[in-house]
Amino acid sequence: MIHIRCMRGADLPLVMRLKHQAGWNQTEGDLRRFLDLEPEGCFVAERSSEVVGTTTTCTFGTVAWIAMVLVDPAARGQGIGTALMRHALAFLEERGVRCVRLDATPLGRPIYERLGFVAQYELARFEGSPVMSENRSIQSSGSDLLDGLAAISPTQLEQLLDLDRSITGTPRRKLLLRLFDEQPEALRVLQTDGTVLGFLMARPGARAVQIGPCLARNGAGPVLFADAQRRYVGQPVFIDVPTENQAALALAGSMGLTVQRRLLRMCRGEPVNDRVEELWASSGPEKG
Numbered sequence: 628m629i630h631i632r633c634m635r636g637a638d639l640p641l642v643m644r645l646k647h648q649a650g651w652n653q654t655e656g657d658l659r660r661f662l663d664l665e666p667e668g669c670f671v672a673e674r675s676s677e678v679v680g681t682t683t684t685c686t687f688g689t690v691a692w693i694a695m696v697l698v699d700p701a702a703r704g705q706g707i708g709t710a711l712m713r714h715a716l717a718f719l720e721e722r723g724v725r726c727v728r729l730d731a732t733p734l735g736r737p738i739y740e741r742l743g744f745v746a747q748y749e750l751a752r753f754e755g756s757p758v759m760s761e762n763r764s765i766q767s768s769g770s771d772l773l774d775g776l777a778a779i780s781p782t783q784l785e786q787l788l789d790l791d792r793s794i795t796g797t798p799r800r801k802l803l804l805r806l807f808d809e810q811p812e813a814l815r816v817l818q819t820d821g822t823v824l825g826f827l828m829a830r831p832g833a834r835a836v837q838i839g840p841c842l843a844r845n846g847a848g849p850v851l852f853a854d855a856q857r858r859y860v861g862q863p864v865f866i867d868v869p870t871e872n873q874a875a876l877a878l879a880g881s882m883g884l885t886v887q888r889r890l891l892r893m894c895r896g897e898p899v900n901d902r903v904e905e906l907w908a909s910s911g912p913e914k915g
Contacts, residue, residue: 629707631714634662634669634681641678645697652832652865660805668718672707682711684718685914689725690797690899694913696735708738725897730890730912744893750909751876751886753866754835757856758883786823787816794842794906795915796899802914806830815854817847827851835863839908848907852878867909875907
């Protein structure tokens, strides 16, 4: 008998165990963030009082993300993942969500398709340790224009949030401000004459630094990637890049990174169409 209930802080060690089994990159800090951002929308599945599966949701107005769909390997094939997904979808429907999105692994894709999710576009997860390279396209982008957090005014921070919404079609304010608060030194913003052209964030992971989100227009993308390359040279990193953004793919490769796996961005309901050419790196598979 499977029982699904809300995830609690006391469950995090058990959730981390499932995460470790899957070899994923999230930290306990990531899990606490999921709970803080959507305390009633994170769930565990129990069998005989033992946690055997998890999922999380995060709502941004009428758009929501589902993530961390994990099932204990010993309990797979018993419908637990599907039950968790149905529970999460019912929760989101009650809250008036019109579009549900997620990044699917090959293992999860068949489950999501049966629940009405359709493919939007693919992301390539790059991994490795950045190396310094002679890249003329980066050098010519004017990396001396890159400013850090201290140079951002409240007005420009609002510009950053507006830029993110215009590119992703999603009001991710609560997520970005939380990431900003956790890792202020990791934020880089490219601005010209007081106008924000792009930004890049990063956060520590269990296996590697997760670089992203990175959203940029008007030539800002190469500059932000160049800064990340310098800051994280020699460190293990992950970057999730939309495969339709050929410039971002090429620059990730020029850093000495290789594709570890591919994820499929999917949606259910009214589609939200990102400006993929301006999406240089996802924030990760949890919230797009």
